[in-house]
Amino acid sequence: MxxxxxxxxxxxxxxxxxxxxxxxxxxxxxxxxxxxxxxxxxxxxxxxxxxxxxxxxxxxxxxxxxxxxxxxxxVAPFALEAFTELTRIRMSIEGMATDRAAKYGPASLADTLDAINAEMQMAIASGFTEDVLEANKRFHFAIYEAADMPQLLEIISNLWLRTGPYLGMAYRKGSSVPFSMGITIHSRIIAAIRMRDGRKASQGLALDIWAMARWFKNHHLANGASDPQPAVLSSLE
Amino acid sequence: MxxxxxxxxxxxxxxxxxxxxxxxxxxxxxxxxxxxxxxxxxxxxxxxxxxxxxxxxxxxxxxxxxxxxxxxxxVAPFALEAFTELTRIRMSIEGMATDRAAKYGPASLADTLDAINAEMQMAIASGFTEDVLEANKRFHFAIYEAADMPQLLEIISNLWLRTGPYLGMAYRKGSSVPFSMGITIHSRIIAAIRMRDGRKASQGLALDIWAMARWFKNHHLANGASDPQPAVLSSLE
DNA sequence: ATCGTTGATGTGTGATCACAGATAACTCTG
DNA sequence: CAGAGTTATCTGTGATCACACATCAACGAT
CATH class of the missing domain: 1.10.10.10 (Winged helix-like DNA-binding domain superfamily/Winged helix DNA-binding domain)
Incomplete structure (x- = not known):
């Protein structure tokens, strides 16, 4: 039936x-x-x-x-201060989720992430940016789901909804997103998770978010004619 | 005119x-x-x-x-796991706001907080619990506003909206909220802010949230007949 | 006695309408 | 040729209605 x-x-x-x-x-x-x-x-x-x-x-x-x-x-127009603040918030909140995922997540998490990261690398090689973005999202949310905090997951989803459009916008304008660096950072995060080192994993993730934000700012502001950001993490800390 | x-x-x-x-x-x-x-x-x-x-x-x-x-x-019925998760999220997010307030907030912040804390102590002495709750809220939000992160402030407001009802409910049932301990913790937070020690301030604030949550759980679960929580911070970490 | 049916009641959902505020082009006046 | 006033048009807001679904109690068949 x-x-x-x-x-x-x-x-x-x-x-x-x-x-x-x-x-x-x-x-x-x-x-x-x-x-x-x-x-x-x-x-x-x-x-x-x-x-x-x-x-x-x-x-x-x-x-x-x-x-x-x-x-x-x-649709909210782009505002640098708002974007910077959102990035800071994301580094903290998503860092927290990563810390918990590393400490208390399932043992299989690292392998899952390795698989996703491999798919992402393939997508980069084949040049389908849409697929790269999608794989990147899957990578991040695999971690956040492993933290097993449903309410935190919703907050993070909302933050992505607010930041997401900018990245999509940027790559739609035909820019090559520097995802190859992302692969390296992802590997470091996976290694930290495998060792259940919450602190290192969380720092790695924050770096991932920060690097992407910095690239976006430089790229975006290049079109808007403003100062590029210095390559120092402390500017966001 | x-x-x-x-x-x-x-x-x-x-x-x-x-x-x-x-x-x-x-x-x-x-x-x-x-x-x-x-x-x-x-x-x-x-x-x-x-x-x-x-x-x-x-x-x-x-x-x-x-x-x-x-x-x-x-109205969402009380659920222990959800409450515990919310508490954890609050400790992290409000801790972050406190860290920034301590590091970059106005120099006058500590004095403002001292004044509010004094008012709170007076309210405790006079027994108007409603006033105590109100002063406590003012204390916290004076810090969060000093962090100068408007989007973070909204997220925190939302978290309070979700947690707030439980505290109000509990004291409405005629329980004496252990705010006197709160006064002491608040003083420690103020001292840390005065020294611009973001880490200490943030830890103090997390402790404040945690202590309140622990009291609530013990009080609430006493009526619901369940195990009281151990007095160890690590249970929430 | 148990289960399914039936009805009454209360609920959210979605369509439609009247209306006031906003906006911008236009007109008239000085 | 400004600048105030006018008008046309588009927008969100709030009221009202018809309808389908949920709930529950009374009832009936098995």
Whole structure:
């Protein structure tokens, strides 16, 4: 009986609108600063305004979108200070998750990460940046899930939703993301996890986040004509 | 001209509903597990269902309320594991904020904190627990604001919204919260901040959070008949 | 006695509408 | 030719309604 039928999508319309918008945002498919209107999206999705407006409000509540004083909703324009602060927060919070994953995670974690890192290296070699980004995300979240702290995981997901668009945006403009350095750092993290050295793993992860942020800043500000960042970790500490 | 008129409240209805619910939740005025319906609240507030349902969805998005599979919204019932995890997260995140406040905050911070701590001691002496809780909150947030990280501040506010109800609930049941110990810990934090010792300040703050959580667990579980927690910090580390 | 059915009631969801605020182009006045 | 006022248009907000789903109690069949 069961195998003759396929499960249905019982999510509410609002939920589906939300997830579609969330994905689009995460992949940077909306331009920063772009304003997003209820009726436009409703028309694009073929729904009424109702589910769209609730999805938008939810995204605003999660800080994935911002609401102007005029009450219209826009994609947050890039702001250096906000980005720097987010990076600092991520280094701390994701570092904490990594510490716990290293100390108390399953013994199989290091092997899982090795496999993902190998896939990432292959993706780099073949040049599919989209796949590289995806593998990088999988690498990080494999660690965070191993920390076995569901609420922390959600906080981290939210932070990625806020930072993600910038990276996607940057590589969409055709820049070669320096992921090869990432591979090396990842290996160091794996080694630390294998030795259950939470401190080293956490520091490695923070370095990974920091290096990516520094690259992004230099790349982004090059187009915006501003000072490149010094290659010293302390500037973010 | 200007001084003849007083400014109006231009917030949307939804916003006002949201803030009223948020306050009520934070003060523990809703029982854990209680289900909250749109029409009831709308009737109580004298509005239509529309702004209420949007406020509720916002609170769900912020994890201040939970949505059951039946799609009705309830106040999250107390769950020990969730509380323990939240405490751990708070120790880390609020510790980070404290570290920065100590290192880079204004020189006046220590004096401000001393004043608040004195007020708190007075409130303890006079027995107004509500005032004690309020002073305690002011103490903590004076530190977090000094860290000058607006996004981090919002994350912390959200964490307090999730943890706050339990403390309010407990003291509402007539328990004497052991705040006198808090005063001592606070003094240690102030001393560390005065010396710009971020590490010590952050450890002191984590201890403050941890001690409060431990008291709550013992108190709460005493009613629920379970094992009291050992008085060792490592159990949470 | 147990399980399934039926109904009543209460609930969230989504569509639709009326309306006020915002914005920008335009017009009129000085 | 400014600058204040006007207008047209687009936007979010809030009210209201129809509907489907959830829940639970009373009832009936087995």
């Amino acid at each position: 069961i195998e003759k039928l396929s499960p249905l999508d019982i999510r509410t319309l609002q939920e589906r609108v939300y997830q579609q918008l969330r994905d689009a945002l995460y992949q940077g498919r909306f331009a920063a600063g772009e304003t997003v209107t209820i009726r436009n999206i409703a028309a694009a999705l073929g729904t009424s305004a109702m589910p769209v407006r609730e999805a938008l409000q939810r995204l605003v509540a999660e800080k994935a979108l911002v609401q102007l004083p005029s009450r219209s909703v826009t | 200007i001084e003849k008129l007083s400014p109006l409240d231009i917030r949307t209805l939804q916003e006002r509903v949201y803030q009223q619910l948020r306050d009520a939740l934070y003060q523990g005025r809703f029982a854990a597990g209680e289900t909250v319906t749109i029409r009831n609240i709308a009737a109580a507030l004298g509005t239509s269902a529309m702004p209420v349902r949007e406020a509720l969805q916002r609170l769900v998005a912020e994890k201040a309320l939970v949505q059951l599979p039946s799609r009705s919204v309830t």
